[in-house]
Amino acid sequence: MxxxxxxxxxxxxxxxxxxxxxxxxxxxxxxxxxxxxxxxxxxxxxxxxxxxxxxxxxxxxxxxxxxxxxxxxxxxxxxxxxxxxxxxxxxxxxxxxxxxxxxxxxxxxxxxxxxxxxxxxxxxxxxxxxxxxxxxxxxxxxxxxxxxxxxxxxxxxxxxxxxxxDSRPFIDAMLLNASHNLEPLINHSDALQGGTALILGGGPSLDEALPWIKQVREKLVIFSAGRIARRLLAEGISPDFFVSVDPYDISFDNSKGMFHFVEDSILLNGNHISPKILAQWSGASSYMSTKYPWHEKDGKMEKNIAAPGPNVINTAVNAAVELGCSQIIFSGVDLCFPLGKAYESSSDEAKVGGRFTFKGVSTVKDNRGELAETQPAYANARQGLELQVKIYLQEYPHLNFINTGLYSAAMENVEYVAPEKIEQKIDLVSKKQQVASLKQSLEMSLSERTQRVESSVKELQSQLKRFKSIVSLSKDGLKFVKTLYKNGQQDDKSVKKSMKAHSKISQIIGDDGDMLFRYDSVAFKENFRPMDEQNMEQEDIESQLTSFFKGVNRSAEMFSKQLELAIHYAKLTEDELKNRDFDALSERWQKYDAIGRVFNFVKWHPEALQVHAEKIEALQQNFYDELSNTQTRLVESLEKKSRDLPSLISRIEQAKEQHNRQTLVELLEHLQSLQEDAAVKSLIFYVQGLLADIDGNAEEAIAVLKQAEDNIIKEKALLKCLSICMQARNHQCSLQTLEALCSVSLNYMIPYADFLKTIGQLPSAIQILEIYVQAQSQDFDAWAKLIQFTHEVDPQRAKQIAEQVIEYDPENEMIKAYL
Structure with missing residues (x-):
């Protein structure tokens, strides 16, 4: 800078x-x-x-x-x-x-x-x-x-x-996953000592790397994001691991191709993976980070391999390093928009809007040293990944990090190497036997699994009792706060009771106060006010205590309800393991939109096929039908994002400021692919005008820009039109454009008057200002300008106006100076 x-x-x-x-x-x-x-x-x-x-x-x-x-x-x-x-x-x-x-x-x-x-x-x-x-x-x-x-x-x-x-979606998922997060990854640290990990993301550089990946597949330990499972299936590549962390159900739509690999791949999941994915996964799996969101009885959190974010790639890298891989190769991990693309070519995202589904845009340097567009979440992930690599190298200096994408975002200590040259750089040694051993070690007997699930149920029930007591105490606290002051005097009894309730709640919450706050921060926001505690008055003290008790009450109550739901989920798993009433289980699977759980049931009870064959086959077929459905909520969400006009306008304005012709061309193509309405049509004219201006076709630019009719876009188009007219010193065009802008907003009458004066039409400028100040009588800067202009033709009249205005704005320095 x-x-x-x-x-x-x-x-x-x-x-x-x-x-x-x-x-x-x-x-x-x-x-x-x-x-x-x-x-x-x-x-x-x-x-x-x-x-x-x-x-x-x-x-x-x-x-x-x-x-x-x-x-x-x-x-x-x-x-x-x-x-x-x-x-x-x-x-x-x-x-x-x-x-x-x-x-x-x-x-x-x-x-x-x-x-x-x-x-x-x-x-x-x-x-x-x-x-x-x-x-x-x-x-x-x-x-x-x-x-x-x-x-x-x-x-x-x-x-x-x-x-x-906004931790609630993540904590909710953790609770619902309690009966499936049974084996922590830390138990298998260094299982792939010396291996070469290939981390696969869904970026556009994956397209170019796929032929090389197929050639050397047997020498690599592949960690893949779930979103590219369909592409890997089409290419005939089975990854060793799928990594998934998102808690939202929509990530099931994004990642459901993974279920074609349940026999081959291990699922490494963050503790808050979407329950819809984890509960229906019937292959080997292991969880990362802590199983529960609360501290253990000794005040510590469970020890496990972390699942750092904000991106699934950050998690995948940590899993590879902690499992002992010494060489980490990134492919499809672009964290920017290489050559204007955001996703590998077969993805839903690439087909519906591509990079224009993102609202915010920023820039990073790519592996060529050139600036490339990205979006804030990618920029955060890149920053986090760069920091991760730096920390790894401090502890394990022998590690080697490579990215195969020339147009991928550059990261310190991550070297760009073209795929075909990687084997010249490092030795690739197969770890298939170790992966197979790890997969086998993740298998669990029915009795051991049942025991772990029962333990999970007990822990959830214990926490439910704890948080219900917090709900009760916070209700008492709210009652006491209402009587803190009587007739303006502090009531010592109520103060004592309030502080006792506050102390008890704090004691029960212990180290989990931050977790409870982040579970429902909105509950605390509603009454919380940043203020100077040394100067708090009676009203402020009541407000802060009310904020505390109300926030704790609502958050703990909602948390308790989620614990109750988590107990129902865990008991469902327990009933599946104990083979209780197949019809009742089937009904609950459908209630929770998780019919894929039938695969786990059959895995645990193969004999059930003889008794319920027809029903099981129907459920399995319904699940396969869901996997093949392409009209998903994800696609619907992407289509909506690709039509978000404020976001598109922001992208256009940024490209305009940067004189980025290529981005404007791509934006125009995207706009032309959308269903046309008045706003989209106006945006198309606006972008066409900007492109004509960049190409030096001023007349064409002006003609096209003036066709934009949508109010918001019309103003931007006219302002650009005015800029072009001014640069060309075309006074007639400038005047016409300023007149059009005045119809959009009266505020443009000021620059209109300035321009009239500049071209020697001072009486007309004064007339415009007089019209304006009649409509905007409190705009004393405009009055000052009117006085200044009037003085040049009639000083006496200017003085009269000044004396009139100073009565309403006695501190106006410019008018005082004039008088």
């Missing part, structure tokens, strides 16, 4: 000092506070908010927000700027006096927001703003780069924090 090398102080006509290289001429035309008031109108209206602002505007923006300091007592401001700029302005800012305003240099890691300002993450009240310096910066200038970096980092930060705060 570039920085500003030289800094020069300059004084504005209004006596303000600013850095010329930072703010250029922004403060030459009006006072900083007037410019800020317009740009940040209503931005700081909300208390209890963390405001993150990129740029300090030579320190003037720091001064501006100080006026909100006392009003926003429970808010914080975070400014990020270049180190040398901060050095220049440090004398202007009293950090001790304004301790809730914090300033950081450009190397600040946004991930630290979670540690420094955690209370705002609870409520989700975090805003990111641009300074005037950022707004005025051209694409390749330092402040534009600084904004681009923090905008992407902010998106990634929010994704990570949202996932961390």
């Amino acid at each position: 570039e920085t500003i090398e030289q800094l020069t102080w300059q004084e504005s006509p209004f006596g303000e000092h600013y850095l010329k290289e930072v703010n250029k001429s922004a403060f030459q035309r009006q006072l900083s506070k007037q410019l800020f008031a317009k740009h940040f109108a209503k931005a700081f209206d909300n208390d209890e908010t963390l405001y993150v602002i990129v740029g300090t505007d030579s320190g003037l923006l720091l001064k501006y927000v100080q006026q909100y300091y006392d009003e926003l007592k429970n808010s914080r401001f975070v400014f990020i700027d270049f180190d040398n700029v901060l050095t220049e302005i440090k004398e202007q800012f009293d950090a001790k006096k304004y301790e809730r305003i914090n300033v950081f240099k450009e190397s600040f890691d946004l991930a630290l927001l979670g540690q420094l300002y955690s209370s705002y993450l609870v409520t989700g009240k975090i805003e990111l703003f641009r300074s005037i310096a950022v707004l005025d910066a051209k694409r390749d200038e330092p402040y534009a780069q600084l904004w681009h970096h923090y905008q992407e980092s902010f998106q990634q930060f929010l994704v990570v924090e949202k996932n961390a705060l």
Whole structure:
């Protein structure tokens, strides 16, 4: 990232000092506070908010927000700027006096927001703003780069924090999986010592690597993401392991091709894999991470091989390393959009929208050293994977990491090697015997499995009793809080009872408080407020205690209900193992949408085929029919995402800013493939106009842009049209476009008036401003402009207007200066 090398102080006509290289001429035309008031109108209206602002505007923006300091007592401001700029302005800012305003240099890691300002993450009240310096910066200038970096980092930060705060789907899945997560992977550490692991992802580079994979398949230990199972089936490749971690049922649609490999492949699953996958998997399996979300009685968590995220690939790599593989090869692990593609060619995603199913877009460097598009979740996974590799190499320096994709995202310590050259680089030694031994060691006798399931049921029942007691205590606490104060006086009895309930709950929850909070963070958010505890008043104390008891009550109650459901699931497994009432079991399988459980039942009780052959065959056939169904919720979800107009508009705007012709062409092709309506049609015109402009066809661009009729898109198209007209110095075209923009919003009357004055039509400019101020009488900047323009033709009239306006805005420095 570039920085500003030289800094020069300059004084504005209004006596303000600013850095010329930072703010250029922004403060030459009006006072900083007037410019800020317009740009940040209503931005700081909300208390209890963390405001993150990129740029300090030579320190003037720091001064501006100080006026909100006392009003926003429970808010914080975070400014990020270049180190040398901060050095220049440090004398202007009293950090001790304004301790809730914090300033950081450009190397600040946004991930630290979670540690420094955690209370705002609870409520989700975090805003990111641009300074005037950022707004005025051209694409390749330092402040534009600084904004681009923090905008992407902010998106990634929010994704990570949202996932961390929204743990319920993951915990729910853990509980439902209790009777199937029976064998921890840690019991089989180093089982594949010295092996070469091939980690297969669903990226587009997989297409090119498949011929090589078929040639050397017997020398590799293959770890595959479940999403590419159908492709592997079509290619005749059986992986040794499938790795799956997602808790959502939709991942069953994404991964159901795995069920064609139950006889050949081992399922390595995260503890919160979708129960719909795990409960119906009848092959060998082993779980990673902790079986339960709570601490054990000794206060520790279960020891097991971790399942790090955020991506299934992160989990697969850790499994390969912990199983003893010394060479890790990635194929189809692109974590970006190589050559504009996001998925291997046969996937549902590639057929329905491809990379345009993603909302946010950022960039990373690929193995050529070139910039490539990616999306925030991929960027997080790449970052996490790079860190994993670094940590592995510190502990196991002999490990070797390779990626076969030239266009895949580059990672430190991961070398690009073309597939055909890998055997020149490393020795490939077969580990088929070790994989077979591992698979055999995962087999479990019926009695041992039954014993482990019964133990799971007991643990779930014990926890249900625990959390129901928390529900009861939190209800008592809420009653006591209501009587904390009587007639404005503290009631000591109620205080004592409240604190006793609080203490008991804390004691029972123990180390699982964070788990309970993340299980239903919304319950705590509803009444929680970030505030200064030293200055809490009666109302604040009641609010915070209410927040605690209400949050605990709702979260513990919902958790208890999920425990009850998990007990039903576990007892179903117990009944399957004990061969109880086949018809009743069949009914429950269908109730839970898990008829594939019949395969486990038959595996455990082969004799049942003689008694219930017809019913079993019907259930199995229904399951096979489900596996072959292509009209899934996944496809429906992808189609919906591919038509998401706000997301598509955002992608178009980003491509426009970057002058990325190729992306615009691909966006146009995607839009033309969608069912056409007014909005889509307008977007097509908009993109066609942008492409014509890039190609230097100004007249064609203007003609096409003016055809966009949808309101939101029309404004963007007209603004681009205006830019083209202005660059061509086509006054007539500019005037027509500005007139059209005024029909979209009255705010465009100001630049319309400016332009009329520029081309010598001052009386018309004054007339436009008079119309505008009649409609927007509180816009004192517009009044000031009207006075300025009028003064050039009629100073007396200008003075009359100024005297009229100063009555309503006595602090207006520009008008006071004029008078």
